[in-house]
Amino acid sequence: MVIKVLELVGTSNESWQQAAENALREAARTVDHITGLEVSNMTADVRDGEIASFTANVKVAFAVDNNRRKA
Numbered sequence: 333m334v335i336k337v338l339e340l341v342g343t344s345n346e347s348w349q350q351a352a353e354n355a356l357r358e359a360a361r362t363v364d365h366i367t368g369l370e371v372s373n374m375t376a377d378v379r380d381g382e383i384a385s386f387t388a389n390v391k392v393a394f395a396v397d398n399n400r401r402k403a
Contacts, residue, residue, distance in 0.1 A: 334396040335367065344386045348374045351388035365395040 342355025352371050360366060373389040 333398075335393050336396055338363065338392045338394070339372075340390050340392060342388045342390060344388075345384070346386070348376075348386045348388050351386045352390050355388060355390045356392060359392045363392070363394050365397060366392055367395055368393040 338359060340355040340359060342351040342353070342358070344350035344354055348371070351374075352369065356366070356369055370391040370393075371388050372391055375387045375389075376383045377385045377387075
C-alpha cells in the first residue's frame with residue numbers, strides 16, 4: 333500500500349477544530365480513502381483584542397488506489 337499526504341489550510345470563524353474539519357471536508361470531496369489527519373499548526377487572526385478567525389494547517393493522509401495505477 334502507498335500513502336500520499338496533502339497539505340491543506342482550513343479556516344473557521346468558530347474554532348481550530350472546525351478549521352481542521354473544514355479542510356478535511358473539502359479534501360473528502362475529491363480524495364478517496366482518507367486514513368488520517370495531522371494538525372501541524374494553528375493560528376488565529378485577532379481584531380479588537382479578540383480572535384476573529386481560526387486557521388489550521390493540516391496534513392491529510394490517503395491510500396493510493398492501486399487499481400488506478402498504470403503498470
